[in-house]
Amino acid sequence: MADYTKYKRGSEWRKWDLHIHTPETKKNDNFEGANSVEKWDNYAKAINESTEDISVVGVTDYFSIDNYFKFKELTDIGIITKKFEMILPNIEIRVSPVTASATPINIHCLFNPDIDTDIENRFLAKLKFSYGGSDYSAKKEELIRLGRVLPGNSTLDDAAALKAGVSQYVISIDSLRTIFERDVKLRENTIIVVSNKSTDGVSGIRKHEDFFVSASESQLDATRWSIYQFSDAIFSSNENDVLYFTAMGPDNKNTVIEKCGSLMPCFHGCDAHDNLKIFKPDGNRFCWIKADPTFEGLKQTLYEPTDRVKIQALQPDIKNERFVISELQFSDTNHLFGNQKIFLNENLNAIIGGKSSGKSLLLYSAAKSIDPEQVNKASKRLDFEGYNFEPSFDFKVTWKNGDVDTLRNDDLTSKLHKIIYIPQLYINYLVEKNNKEELNTLIKNILLQDTVFKDFFDKKAGEISDTSNEIEKLLNSFLQVKSKGNDILQKSNELGRSDSIQNGMQRIQAAITEGQKLSNLSEEEFQEYSRLMSLKSTLETQLVQLESKEAVLVKVLNEVVLTRHQLLGINDTEKDMYLKGEVDRIIDELTEIPDDVGKIRVKLDEDYDSLIRNLNAGVADIKFSETKIAIKDQVLELNSKLAPFQEKLAGQSEIQKLAAQLDAEGLKYQQAVNFEKQIQVLRDDHENIKKQTVLLLKKRYALYQLIVSHINETKQIIGPEIALNCKLLFKKENFALFDQANKAAISNDHYFNTLFSMNLVDYAKVPELYSNSLRIIDEKLVVSPSVSIPLRQKIGIEAVLRGIVSDSFELDYTVSYKGDDLLNMSPGKKGTVLLILFLQISSSEYPILIDQPEDNLDNRTIYELLCKMIKQKKKERQIIIVSHNANLVVATDTENIIVANQEGQGLPLRPGVTRFEYVNGSLEHSFESASTTTTVLMQQGIKEHVCDILEGGDEAFKQRERKYSIK
Incomplete structure (x- = not known):
């Protein structure tokens, strides 16, 4: 019975070295030592001292398994102390035809170590080489016999004769195929790997790339094709080979399958023939395999050649530890859950089980422990009241970086981690809403989970808000100016225009002049009187003009200060050219050189300060207050000079009335001129504010367009034939x-x-x-x-x-699949696409927890779209999914399957057993047990549970095995 506690996190990346030779290898034995004993001692020491963490080794030799057993023996007795999860036999054989370098083609047979004792009789004994009219098998004694019958070798000792026999032993590909056709079980326990070296590999028949890319044919092509189609994998670390055999090179998937029989993984090993090469592959190109370190785990690379094996120095798919949940644990003093601990994989974890087996409860407990606020909101939408746990019940989520979240601690301020939680039927809820506004909100929220996009969006939204606030302020100022202008205009209209008043004053003055001629004033006195009156009128006019000029200069000074702040505060790099005035354009041209931007802004600041100082100095130089006092003093002096003349005119009541009227009109004239000046200033303010507002309206529109462009440029392609488009609507x-x-x-x-x-x-x-x-x-x-x-x-x-x-403005999102708008799709297809939105649009790294997303979804669309999306997304973020759909579990190549079960529903519990039980492991974890003393979950492996629990599980495994192969 397989051990459920051995590989606790399912399929994980480990270093495998599937090609390492040992002392006494039949060719190129360059290991250190004077004799075999010394060589093996030095070899064991070199392995023990190696710092490389190798989980699996493939002990390799030519037509022999003896050194494999020697290696295992040294490990079992503790001579080799380095721990390996699996040691498997790799028998290297040579097949005809001869390659371009006149050497046979090397093929490796990797055998399941479970049948290692059968290999001698079931494989080596069945191989056949004909020489001198006799047939020779590949058993040790037969190889020795062959070595001695070769010319000049009759006196060789056993070791030398064995090497001589091996050096000549070559078989045909057809005979090798026949052995496996006759022994199907042997073939099931063998992985055939062809070497792709140019000297001894299948590519040596002709250059590999030439063969696959060129349209020409060679006479040996048929043999080459048969070798590839007979093989399961390639021994090569060449990147072009890796790409080609996984259909990422010049040929597409169908073409590669047609030529080679299937897509194939590429393996690599150190191919050590001396101690210095032990576990040191060329260029540190280690073979990383994501699987249980078992033979069944190795076979997974044949079904998933792209995702299950990588040739590189460092571990693939490394995630940030603070975004990875490491383990889940119940804390229950009752017998419902006990203190079970469930370990998680960094990639995809699928929870399966029958009805009421605790699948959703496990996911809910994890989500509620991490983000209770999100869970409560989702539950409220779905009218789900949650689970009623006993007071003694608790649940713990441990993150890979050591952080811990617990269910009982619902203090939101202590929650350090984020997740996306999609509860059961939530996708249905969204589908049934079928609401454009709801969809827009959903997509926006998903987009904002991307921290890079959120930073961009928040920045632009802040600029839009600031712009709207500026528009609001300008509008309020505009309305105030308009109201004030209307009041002054009304008063001005009631008073009359200054030129009309001035014309009236001229007529009154003419009447006074005519009256003076009839008065008792002499001609000289009348002329002096007129001169003084004219001078007084001039001074009073100057006083009005001076006050208006003072108001204008103060306003100009204030505007310069305001313009200085606005100009130096503008972020010119983000303004569209049509938003800029001439000064802005010139400044932009000056500031195109980043190194000079600061200098220019400093220069602008200094220039404005100089201008403000000059204006203040100008105001001071004009000396408004002193000038106004001087004019008023002159008017008083004129009044005293006019007094004698006015006394002589005292008896002339009509002239006095006209003079009084003239004085009154003079005051009106001063008021009218002042009103007209104010009206002009307000009109200028009115136009200036309006122009600024128009610029800001255009700027706000441009900021929205920047957001739309960014979304369409970075988020448009969601998946195969799924597109997201954003529009700006008003x-x-x-x-x-x-x-x-x-x-x-x-x-x-x-x-x-x-x-x-x-x-x-x-x-x-x-x-x-x-x-x-x-x-x-x-x-x-x-x-x-x-x-x-x-x-x-x-x-x-x-x-x-x-x-x-x-x-x-509204940001409006349209999602389409194969040209169909999301809102017009069938409920099943719509639900699938919505789920893909959750997975694909967001580029956040934190985990996503999904509960039975397949409910009412379209099964074909699930396989075509959702499975592919999950396979891609699990490399970027951890996913935990509850599912009863075989495709979502098997076709996604789930790394860790968690099987849930409720023990003895309605029956009393057996001693030491909890009501709810969980086991977990990889898809390759497989065994069947006849024991009935253990719980249901312990009686078989993960693969068997998947086939039993999920409808179509067995077919899903078969489909997965066939998808890249015609063999």
Whole structure:
């Protein structure tokens, strides 16, 4: 009975050296020592001192198994102390025809060590070599007899005669094939490997690449083809050979199978003929095999030649330890679970079992221990209340880096690890929703599991948020300026235009002048009076202009300071050219050289500081306060000079009224000029704010487009014929103006309809719309003198403007398989594609836990798509899956199968047995036991459990064995 505790994590990567010779090898015995005893002692010492962690060795010799038994004996008695999981016999034989270098073709027969005692009689004794009218088998005594009948060898001792016989012994490929055809069990326990060296391998008949790539034929091609089609594997570390025989080279899978009979793995060994080469393959090209170190494990490489064997220096598929669950353990003082510990593989772990066997409970317990928040949310969606555990029950998840999560510790702040948990029927839940909005949310959440994409997305989303906030601030400023401008404009209109007031003042002054002629003032006095009045009017006008100039200069200074901050804070490398003004463009050209960017920004900063200092100095130089005081003093002085003249005019009431009126109009004139100056400043602010807003609207749109482009460039291909496409949508129902418009009053050819295409907003026209001087007159939004949009009642300009600048963009995702949109697929196919989305879009490294994803899925699509995707994804992240589908377990080449069972449902438990029991191991773990004293799980191996529990399990194994072969 096989041991369930020996290989606790299923199929794992180990170093195998399947080609190593020993002292007394029949050819090229270059091992150190004066005699065989000394050679074996030195050999054992070299092996013991080797630091290489070799799990399996293939002890090799020509037409002999004697040295294999010697090696095993030295291991059994402790002379060779290095521990090997398996030692297997590798008999190297030579077959005709002769190669280009005049040497036979070397073929290796790797035998199951379980039949090592049968090899002498069932294989070596059946080989036949004809010489001098006699036939010779490959048994030791026959090889010695052959060696002595060769010319000049009659007096050789046994050892020399044996080597002589071996050196001449060559068989035909047909005779070798006949032996295995007659002994099928022997063939089942043999892996035939052809050497691919140019001197003694099958490629030596003609160059290997020439043979497979060239269209020409040679007379020996038929023999070569028969050798390849008879073989199971290749001895070669050449990368081109590895690629070719696994259909990743110039020929596709069907062509390789047609030529060679199957895809084939490439093995490698040190081929040591001296102590220095022991476990030191050329170029450190070790043979890594992912399997139990058993003969059945080695056979898995024939079914999975690409994924089960690698020729390289370092271990394949190494994952970050903090993203790998190492083991699961129950802690139960009752007899339900006990303290069972289950070890996990770094790649794919499948939990199988009958109904109510504890499959889902095991996965749920692991997920709840790691991420209770995610599990609770998923359970709530599915109306699943979870499992009711006893207070004494606990569950522990141990990670490869030593971290531990427990079920009872539900403090979220202590949870250091993440997973994706897809509970049973969750895929069904998504399928039944069949909701576009739900799909978009799902895909976004999956995308965000990729830390690189999340960093990119969060950065762009932050920039979009900042841009929207800036737009909001500018809009508020715009509305304030507009409100203030309207108030001042109303006052200005009530007061009148300054030029009209000035014309009126001129008419009053003329009337006063005419009246003065009739007064008692002399001509000289009247002229002096007029001069003083004119001078006073000029000074008062200067005072108004000076105050306006002061306000403008202060505003310019503030704008320069603001522009300095904005310019130096802009990230120019991410702005589209159409968003830049002339200054931005020039700065971009100046800053194209990365080394000068900092200098230029420092220079800009210094220039702005200089400009601000100059403006402040200019304001100081003008001396507004002092000048205004001087003007007012001059006006007071003029008033004192005018007093005598005004006394002479005291009796002239009409002239006095006109003078008073002139003074009043002068004040109005000053106010009108001031209002007009303010209105102009506000209009400039109005236009400036609007231009900045238009730029920001375009910038926000460009940022969204960057996200869309990034997704389509990096995430588009999900799997074979499955594609993800992202679009940026602005639906017209989300555009406030679409709702605000009085569509009943709008004709089909109206400007309003040009803003839309189908059901979407043509967003390129939105900034253009906003750039117009929008206003509402008679419930119409005036866009231009010739264009206005009818509005519903009581729609204000603020609501319109806020609607235009609002962010209502949507990232819309479309998933298709063979051109069919996901939302239009059958439920089974849709569920399969959704599951692939979970597996493929996310490039996160943390584990994914899936509970029976195949429920209601399309079985053909599962095999065609899902199995391939899982096989690929398990190399990148650990997967734990509960399944009752044979294809999901076998066709995915699951590394570790966990079998669950509920012992004696409804019956009393036997002593020492827990109600729920789990065993685990690899697909190659196989045995059958007649014992009934053990529990059900212990009575057979993993392979047998898979065939018993999973419908179609036996056929799934056969299909897996046939998929790369026609043999």
